[in-house]
Amino acid sequence: MRAFIVASTLLCSFAMSSAFAQAHYTTAETDIGTLLDDPAAVAVIEKYVPGFSHKDQIDMARPMTLKAIQQFAPETYTDKVLADIDTDFAKLPKKK
Numbered sequence: 001m002r003a004f005i006v007a008s009t010l011l012c013s014f015a016m017s018s019a020f021a022q023a024h025y026t027t028a029e030t031d032i033g034t035l036l037d038d039p040a041a042v043a044v045i046e047k048y049v050p051g052f053s054h055k056d057q058i059d060m061a062r063p064m065t066l067k068a069i070q071q072f073a074p075e076t077y078t079d080k081v082l083a084d085i086d087t088d089f090a091k092l093p094k095k096k
Helices: 002-021 032-036 039-048 066-072 079-091
Strands: none
Touching (some): 066 079
C-alpha cells in the first residue's frame, strides 16, 4: 500500500510539473521578467503596448504581472488590451 501511495504521489507531481511547463503565458499569472526573457512574448506585448520593453522602470516591474501593473496605467493596460495579449500568448508555442 505504501508503495502505491508513493507511486501515485510521484505520478501526480510529474503530471502537474508537465502541465505547468506546457502552460501558456498569461497577463494575470506570468511575471514580466519571464515575458521579457522571451522575444516572442515581448513581440506580442509590443504589438499592443509599443515601447513596453524599453520603458525606464521596466526592470523594477520584472516580478509583477501585466495585470498587476494595470492599476498604475489603466488607460494603457485596459481589460481589452490584456485580453488581446492573452489571446496572442495562447498562439505562441508552448514552453518545454
